[in-house]
Amino acid sequence: MSNVIEFNPERRGTRRRTSAASRAIPVPRGAHLQQCLESWQLSLESANKADKTIRSYTDVAGMFITYLTDNSLPCDAEGVQAEHVRAFLVRERHRTSEASADVCFRNLRVWFNWMCSDEIAERTSPSPVLKADRPNVTKKAKKYITEDEQRRLLATARSNSFEDRRDLALMMVLYDSGPRASGIMGVRYTPRDPESNDVDIRGRRLRIRLKGGDEHWLPLGSKAAQALDRYLRARSAHSKALTSPWLWLGIQGINTSHFSPEGLRDMLVRRGALAGIVDKVTPHRYRGTAAHELLKAGAGKEVVQRVLGWKTAEMVEHYTDALADERAREVHARLSPGDRL
Known part of the structure; x- marks a missing residue:
């Protein structure tokens, strides 16, 4: 008696079973954002950006990566969509303020523009950070020295x-x-x-x-x-x-x-x-x-x-x-x- 089981891909009723947990995990299509963040930081340092500027950029990028991971969302350069960025900005606005959310918007826009650039080319589709999603920050009168x-x-x-x-x-x-x-x-x-x-x-x-x-x-x-x-x-x-x-x-x-x-x-x-x-x-x-x-x-x-x-x-x-x-x-x-x- 043969122990070989014949596999017939055309056999009716044959179906690959996957667990609910595995179906919930997004399949990466591009480089992981954490790796992109490390490369971006190196690029910023090479461009001689101010330490304070680099910290602001990388802190926001790290917050975004954590948000995507905690919510089982795509965390790769190709997989992030506009709705993911939009949801993150809404969360930040409610968690802190419109001004803070605007900082997040501007920093993420710089990061994804870097990933979309011809030199880097980690993302082939347009940036998911859309101008229409920029938080509306109420202008406050600045205080000057009279x-x-x-x-x-x-x-x-x-x-x-x-x-x-x-x-x-x-x-x-x-x-x-x-x-x-x-x-x-x-x-x-x-x-x-x-x-x-x-x-x-x-x-x-x-x-x-x-x-x-x-x-x-x-x-x-x-x-x-x-x-x-x-x-x-x-x-x-x-x-x-x-x-x-x-x-x-x-x-x-x-x-x-x-x-x-x-x-x-x-x-x-x-x-x-x-x-x-x-x-x-x-x-x-x-x-x-x-x-x-x-x-x-x-x-x-x-x-x-x-x-x-x-x-x-x-x-x-x-x-x-x-x-x-x-x-x-x-x-x-x-x-x-x-x-x-």
Whole structure:
């Protein structure tokens, strides 16, 4: 008796049985998203993106992978569909806020555009992150530093002490040109080495590093340059003046050879409290303020973009749109048709 069982694929009634659990598992069609995430992170690092930017991108991508896995949804480059992204964004909106969901949308859009690019080609179909699914974020009025607030802030640093000279110079530069905290605090002062020296008092400019590492000469007005020059004279008497390559020096703590971005933020909060300013004073508020004041004074958007070191003109709109109506009212006051009768 033969032990061989004949297999006839055409035999009626023959059917492959699968369990409900196996049918629920999506069959991958492309590279797993976790592998794509690791490759994307390497690509971002190779492009010299800022650490904070990379963390934001990869954190959102990791959250999306976890969401897909927890809900037994496709977790490969080809299998993700628009409805999966849409459901994730809705979940994030209810879990946190519209603004947070919008960050997720923008970061996922960058990631899938990278996967869909000709160079990477991990996804052959269009990106599942659709423009129509972008969360509708309610715009909130941005808080700027008014002229009155700036005068009150400067009034808290009018003495001849090292700390007051330093803080006044910093607040003048921030109000004048709006650099990022990491940019202004990363300025080097090495007058004996012109190659590394970022301070050009005669040229009224500072060399800073932008997001991503590009160098940018930040222009200074005459009053900001005078405040900086006054600080440099006080700096020359500091115990770390000859050994530290950094422009901004501290007066307390472990490392007085470098006044850090965190120290700058703490200083502004303290000065704001002394000045009686209710809203928290931050370097970011100064950034928008400088752009707004330049536009109000008549500078074109391209000029503002170049002064602040932005890559695109859209950033000018992002930082200054909230006060566009105020600028329009001031222009109307000068050009009023009724007043010209």
